[in-house]
Amino acid sequence: MRETLTKVASFAYAGLIYGFIFLPVAVLVLFSFQDGRLPVPPFNGFSLQWYEAVFADRKLMAALANSFIVAIVSSVIACLLGFLAAYALARYKLPGSALQRGLLIAPMTVSYLIIALGLLTVLNTFGIKLSLWTIGIGHVVINLPLCFAIIYSSMGDHHINIERAALILAPMISR
Numbered sequence: 190m191r192e193t194l195t196k197v198a199s200f201a202y203a204g205l206i207y208g209f210i211f212l213p214v215a216v217l218v219l220f221s222f223q224d225g226r227l228p229v230p231p232f233n234g235f236s237l238q239w240y241e242a243v244f245a246d247r248k249l250m251a252a253l254a255n256s257f258i259v260a261i262v263s264s265v266i267a268c269l270l271g272f273l274a275a276y277a278l279a280r281y282k283l284p285g286s287a288l289q290r291g292l293l294i295a296p297m298t299v300s301y302l303i304i305a306l307g308l309l310t311v312l313n314t315f316g317i318k319l320s321l322w323t324i325g326i327g328h329v330v331i332n333l334p335l336c337f338a339i340i341y342s343s344m345g346d347h348h349i350n351i352e353r354a355a356l357i358l359a360p361m362i363s364r
Contacts, residue, residue, distance in 0.1 A: 255321055263328035270329070271336030279344035290341070297334045304331060 220228035224236040243249060274293055278286050296304060308327050309319075317323060 259321060259325050259328060263325045263332060266325075267329045267332035267336045268340075271333055271340050274337050275341035275344055279341055280349070293337045294334050296330065297338070301331055 217228065220232070221239055222235050222237070223232055224234040224238070274289075277283065278290055278293075283289065305327060308323075308330060312319065312323055
């Protein structure tokens with residue numbers, strides 16, 4: 190009886206937390222289809238005029254395309270660099286590897302705003318103009334520690350045996 194009550198209370202608590210987090214987003218999405226100018230109740234009627242206005246704005250669509258380009262390229266680069274660093278630090282005994290892991294993960298403890306301001310200061314100091322490249326570099330700097338931490342944590346000792354088996358079996362399969 191007590192376990193059932195605890196389980197029900199836990200699910201109710203989780204439901205309240207998710208509701209608190211996602212209800213404002215759901216309300217904004219709902220009112221984005223409203224015919225009126227302000228997102229206030231009551232719901233005046235269904236309309237796609239705001240989406241039409243957004244998709245008709247060429248500058249906004251160009252900015253969205255740039256955002257997608259930066260997101261995809263910086264994610265691929267951060268994952269690639271994170272994998273290379275994680276593989277090297279997980280598979281090889283390097284001098285100072287604990288310090289290197291700490292330095293790679295340290296930016297996760299700093300606010301993104303502080304990292305961005307520091308990067309802006311460095312770029313201005315060296316006279317580098319802001320562009321999509323510098324935005325991409327900033328995204329790689331922010332995403333790299335998280336990519337490294339996730340990939341490194343998944344490279345446990347049990348994966349070494351899988352890699353050894355793959356190296357042994359690969360010549361047999363290729364025949």
